[in-house]
Amino acid sequence: MKQKYITLIRIFAIVALFVSAGLMPLLLPQYNLNMLTEIIIFALFAVSYNLLLGYAGLLSFGHAMFFGVGAYMTAIAIIHLPGLPIWSAVLIAIGATIVVGAVIGALLLRAKGAYFSLLTLAFNALFYAIATKWTSMTGGDDGLGITRPDLSLGFTIVSMATITNFFYLTLIVIGMGTLFCWYFTHTAMGGTVLLMRENEDRMKMLGYNTNISRLFLFIFTGAVAGLAGSFYTLHFRFVSLSAIDPMDVGATVLLITFVGGMKTFWGPIVGAFVYIMLQNYLSTVTDRWPLLIGLVFVLMVLFIPGGLSEVIVNMYQRFFGRKDRNDSASAAAEEAKS
Amino acid sequence: MSEILVFFLHGLAYAGLLFLVSAGLTLVFGMMNVLNFAHAAMYMLGAYFSYAIIMQLSGQFWMSLMVCPLVLFLIGALIERYLLRRVHAYGHVQELLLTFGLAYIIAELVKWYWGNYPLAVNIGKILVETVPIFGIIYPVYRIFIFIAAVLVGTAMALILYKTRLGIVLRAAVNDSGMASILGVNVPLVFMGVFGFGAALSGFAGVIAGPLLSTYPGMATSILVDAFVVIVVGGFGSLGGAVIASLLIGELQSFGVLLFPDLSVALMYLLMAAVLIVKPSGLFGEEQ
Numbered sequence: 082m083k084q085k086y087i088t089l090i091r092i093f094a095i096v097a098l099f100v101s102a103g104l105m106p107l108l109l110p111q112y113n114l115n116m117l118t119e120i121i122i123f124a125l126f127a128v129s130y131n132l133l134l135g136y137a138g139l140l141s142f143g144h145a146m147f148f149g150v151g152a153y154m155t156a157i158a159i160i161h162l163p164g165l166p167i168w169s170a171v172l173i174a175i176g177a178t179i180v181v182g183a184v185i186g187a188l189l190l191r192a193k194g195a196y197f198s199l200l201t202l203a204f205n206a207l208f209y210a211i212a213t214k215w216t217s218m219t220g221g222d223d224g225l226g227i228t229r230p231d232l233s234l235g236f237t238i239v240s241m242a243t244i245t246n247f248f249y250l251t252l253i254v255i256g257m258g259t260l261f262c263w264y265f266t267h268t269a270m271g272g273t274v275l276l277m278r279e280n281e282d283r284m285k286m287l288g289y290n291t292n293i294s295r296l297f298l299f300i301f302t303g304a305v306a307g308l309a310g311s312f313y314t315l316h317f318r319f320v321s322l323s324a325i326d327p328m329d330v331g332a333t334v335l336l337i338t339f340v341g342g343m344k345t346f347w348g349p350i351v352g353a354f355v356y357i358m359l360q361n362y363l364s365t366v367t368d369r370w371p372l373l374i375g376l377v378f379v380l381m382v383l384f385i386p387g388g389l390s391e392v393i394v395n396m397y398q399r400f401f402g403r404k405d406r407n408d409s410a411s412a413a414a415e416e417a418k419s
Numbered sequence: 420m421s422e423i424l425v426f427f428l429h430g431l432a433y434a435g436l437l438f439l440v441s442a443g444l445t446l447v448f449g450m451m452n453v454l455n456f457a458h459a460a461m462y463m464l465g466a467y468f469s470y471a472i473i474m475q476l477s478g479q480f481w482m483s484l485m486v487c488p489l490v491l492f493l494i495g496a497l498i499e500r501y502l503l504r505r506v507h508a509y510g511h512v513q514e515l516l517l518t519f520g521l522a523y524i525i526a527e528l529v530k531w532y533w534g535n536y537p538l539a540v541n542i543g544k545i546l547v548e549t550v551p552i553f554g555i556i557y558p559v560y561r562i563f564i565f566i567a568a569v570l571v572g573t574a575m576a577l578i579l580y581k582t583r584l585g586i587v588l589r590a591a592v593n594d595s596g597m598a599s600i601l602g603v604n605v606p607l608v609f610m611g612v613f614g615f616g617a618a619l620s621g622f623a624g625v626i627a628g629p630l631l632s633t634y635p636g637m638a639t640s641i642l643v644d645a646f647v648v649i650v651v652g653g654f655g656s657l658g659g660a661v662i663a664s665l666l667i668g669e670l671q672s673f674g675v676l677l678f679p680d681l682s683v684a685l686m687y688l689l690m691a692a693v694l695i696v697k698p699s700g701l702f703g704e705e706q
Contacts, residue, residue: 214683
């Protein structure tokens with residue numbers, strides 16, 4: 082009975098979040114709406130990253146590779162295939178990231194721990210080098226500019242030239258992507274990933290092929306990151322080398338995920354809000370904001386390894402502890418409490 | 420023919436640099452199981468400190484070659500003692516995140532203080548002097564880099580395999596718990612090794628600075644190359660680092676000569692091939 086009640090509250094909260102986000106174009110000026118779109122895109126990117134980092138315990142430095150491939154493929158498809166519908170561009174981008182994920186994932190099947198981190202960085206560097214050198218395709222240092230295609234719904238055509246319309250498209254598609262990730266964490270496969278982090282040997286004893294699970298997770302998170310990358314290009318109508326740079330967008334997603342908290346599903350979403358708003362604010366105040374963010378990051382690694390979501394969960398428990406005892410958004414949240 | 424020789428020698432010089440950086444990285448990894456992202460930041464700091472000593476304080480190149488590794492040894496030891504040791508209990512993800520954050524901060528500090536553009540380190544005649552060798556005229560400085568790397572590598576091998584200190588180090592690698600019970604001060608050993616790795620990396624930075632200009636992106640570029648070296652050579656294997664450095668150095672050098680369009684990808688193709696054939700690296704132990 083109680084569980085049903087909690088589920089209802091949760092569904093209500095998600096609907097309320099969507100509705101309030103849907104009202105934002107009426108309330109916010111255009112500048113802030115642009116920022117909100119960016120936040121939503123990076124939130125999905127960080128959520129997919131957290132499925133690797135928080136759920137599977139795999140620290141990847143190669144997530145920018147998927148984001149970048151998605152971003153570049155969208156731009157390349159739109160430039161080289163005139164009249165391409167927006168859906169096809171996004172699907173081509175996701176398809177490309179799935180191929181990349183399958184090939185790279187197969188090469189680092191057995192890699193775990195620090196070895197995994199190192200290899201993902203090396204492969205990301207390969208993709209970065211290709212983007213730098215293959216200037217006829219990627220534009221090299223100049224990047225690629227596109228015009229956003231209009232959205233065809235069959236019976237009508239919605240112009241995507243205004244940020245308001247594009248914001249709604251982003252909210253719906255990326256929101257669905259995020260919900261799907263949440264759903265994934267509740268499937269049997271999502272559970273396998275968690276168990277694999279906790280005790281891989283036992284999983285093997287129980288007859289699970291952990292290599293396959295890891296490969297699948299790698300491809301899945303890559304494809305989600307590719308979707309985020311695709312919308313990144315559509316949003317900015319431009320893609321440059323920073324979108325595939327492991328030390329640029331790759332570092333950003335790591336910072337977002339960690340600052341938000343990798344022990345809960347919603348931590349990275351909070352992280353995207355805080356990080357991008359902070360970045361927008363700080364960059365008007367000082368040129369040295371990456372240094373500030375870096376310092377905050379190191380202090381958090383030392384003192385608050387659970388990120389902001391740990392602080393929030395702790396606060397919540399301090400004030401409403403008894404009520405929340407048996408309620409957890411996910412198995413990952415469970416761990417944050419113990 | 421002489422062209423091939425020139426590219427071969429170029430490859431040797433770069434292999435020397437790669438070895439100096441990856442030796443510390445692989446040693447720290449083998450011993451402490453920490454993949455140190457800040458390692459290449461030490462290399463960059465070495466180059467920038469050397470710039471400060473030579474260009475801003477008008478010191479000598481030889482002076483910076485002595486001073487910078489010492490300073491970086493201290494920095495490395497302090498990082499291990501006061502930062503890394505604190506998060507050790509939380510596992511390798513926290514350690515990686517910490518070293519990553521440090522690398523990020525160091526890069527930002529360098530950009531702040533020295534600017535986000537390449538700097539030239541003028542070390543006078545030694546950089547431009549040439550010497551006739553095997554019938555060609557070749558720059559002395561690149562030969563010096565290679566010889567320095569050979570000397571450092573030999574000294575490391577001698578210390579590791581021929582001295583009492585080496586036995587202690589290898590014991591700490593093999594089974595740190597047992598070594599600790601037998602009276603080895605394992606935390607002190609780790610601090611020393613981490614500092615030594617930083618010093619080695621800084622030394623490489625000092626000698627690389629004048630040759631391959633000094634700029635904030637230099638850390639990332641050598642970090643990736645050093646990572647490929649330890650993947651190819653095998654984790655924690657010094658001999659593997661030697662062979663892999665030579666392979667990668669020559670591959671990069673001849674890649675530019677033979678396949679200019681493909682040269683950036685060759686190194687990664689080699690890495691992928693090694694991963695398929697022997698995932699633990701050429702000289703790594705099976706996991």
